[in-house]
Amino acid sequence: MHFEEYRRYDALGLAALVRDGEVTSGELVEVALDRAHRTHAALNAVVQWQDDDARSRSRTALSGPFAGVPFLLKDLAQAQAGVVETAGSRAYRDARAAETDTVVQRWLDSGLVVIGRTAVPEFGAKGVTESDLFGPTRNPWDTSRSPGGSSGGSAAAVAAGVVPAAGANDGGGSIRIPAAYSGLVGLKPGRGVVPCGPRSSEYFHGGAVTGVLTRSVRDSAAMLDVLRGSDPAAPYVTPTLPEGHLSALDTTGPRLRIGMQSTSALCDAPDPEVVDALRRTRTLLVDLGHVVEDVPPPVDEEALARDFLLPWFVNVASEVAAIGSPRSADVELDTMVMAELGRRTTAVDHDAALARWHDHVRALSDFHRRFDLLLTPTTATPAPRIGELATSGLERLGARAALALRLGSVLARVGAVEAGVMRNLSVVPFTQAANLTGRPALSVPLFRTASGLPVGSHFVAPPGGETQLLRLARELEEAMPWFDVTPPNVG
Structure with a gap:
């Protein structure tokens, strides 16, 4: 099989070819590995290679819905026993996992063939x-641009056709942001739907979850x-569904009432092409029979940003x-600056921030009493240029001095740190609410800018709304197909 043919199939399509004897898993793995190595210099998407293990x-005899299909794991919170898991940090560059995470074992049990691990920012914190x-x-x-983060390596690899799907996770938008920047489908499941065991019961107080980019x-x-489905380490049991999510796509969902938010308190003016894509999404939804109404932000976005960042810094400090x-x-x-801010946070302030997560839950719950879904841009801009969101030289100089002099309290008071963090959040102001409130959310790549960069359309559902999101996404996919719209050949 040649790459051009391989690229024409999704993961289920490749699995069907293997099942029907039209191609072997070994042939698929060779195509995937060749593509991964050919694109490595241009993309730097795969950072841990498992060529021999994959071959x-x-x-071997594989079974399951994805038997024989090549796959990539994210190099964070997706441990495979005996394989190095760096979490993007030099501190863990030689750290081999002692056990396999439940999600990884489930992927292996589905017949997937892991060919390597994908790049992440340190601890997934950007x-x-x-x-x-x-x-x-x-x-x-x-x-010249970023595929986003923290699942950026997975996004770049899937968009480039190395694999049809790759592991991802999302604690503040880390599935949906790279999906938007890279022209992919990115579903963040709701809290507790996907297990975190055996190493953890929950990630980031339930705000971070595992999924894929496809x-x-x-x-x-x-x-x-x-x-x-839950595992023994889960804090609660996930209800069993009467039907699978895949089979649910065979049934057309009801017409929905959708509230559309086009502005954000964290971003003065989203990119005009992002706003245009949102308007075109609205037109498409209305043409399909859905009702779309303009709404203000359903949560206090500035308060939510603060309540997201404070526990985030504490979490980094723990890491x-x-x-x-x-x-x-x-x-x-x-990372050290974020950790220092986390260390300077009192237990009382941390507990109060987590308690305020419930305020945002109630606000979104009120919204979903009136609307089936919330529609926003996934991001406020198309993909940023490499280095565009990096800490400036002056900011880095001040941070080094404050850390060296143990002036953590000064760091906490200096507006430059907060300004830098808020500068990064202003580019992606729409995704964190689903994490703090535990709601499922999904980004789909309906439109592109005049220069061809993907733009994501983002939907947030109430708890248990994964099927609703997927049905709508399938409807949009059929109305505005994106699968065959591929980036320039970088191999």
Whole structure:
């Protein structure tokens, strides 16, 4: 099989070819590995290579809905026993996982063949993938730009056709942001739908979840069928669905009432082409029979940003503390600044911020009493250029001095740090609400800018709304197909 033919199929399509004896898993793996290596210099998407393991597994008897299909794991919170998991940090560049995460085992049980691991920012703490350990990952639609983060390596690899789907996770938009920047389908499942065991019961107080990046809605649905369901480490049991998400796509969903938010308190003016894509999304939805109404932001976005960032900094501080002092010199400066802000946060303030998450839950709950879904842009701009969101030299100089002099309290008071963080959030102001409130959310690549960059349309559903999101996404996919719209060949 040649790459041009391989690229014409999604993961379920490739699995069908293997099942019908038209191609072997080994042939698919060779195409995927060749594509991964050919695009590596241009994209830097794959950072851990498992060529020999993949070839060996492809020769074994595999079963499941994705039997024989090549796949990539994200190099964060997707551990495979015996394989290095760096989390994008020099501190973990030689750290081999002691056990396999539940989600990874479920992917393996579905018959997938892991060919490697994809790039992430350190600890997944940024919306772009530009770690000191591996360098920047680039967007195949325009290699001067980022594919986003923190699932940036997975997004670049799927968009470039290395694999039809790849592992991802989302604690503030890390599935949906790279989906928007890279022209992919990105579903963030709701809280508790996908397990975090055995190493954890929940990530980021339930705000972070595991999923995938794909090119087709049916792949996203089938992958959720594979991942869904509690494990023994889960804090609560996920209800069993009467039907699978993939089979649910065979039924057309009801016409929906959708509230459309086009502005954000965190962003003075979204890019005009992003606004245009949102308007075109609205027109498409209305043409399909849905009702779309303009709405103000359903949550207090500035308060939500603060309530997101404070626990986020504390979480980063915990990550750095787990490394231990001998390896702390290997941690990036921006990470150390976030960790210092986290360490300076009192337990009372941290608890109060988490308690206020419920305020945002209630606000979205009130919204969903009136509307089936919330529609926003996924991001406020198309993909940023490499380095565009990096900390400036002056900011880095001040941060180094404050850390060296143990002036963490000064860091907490200096507006430059907050300004830098808010500058990054202003580019992606629409995604964090679904994380804090535990709602499922999805980005689909309906439109592109005049220069060809993808733009995401973002939908948020109430708890249990994954099927509703997937049905609507399938309807949009059929009305405005994107699967065969591919980026320039970077190989």
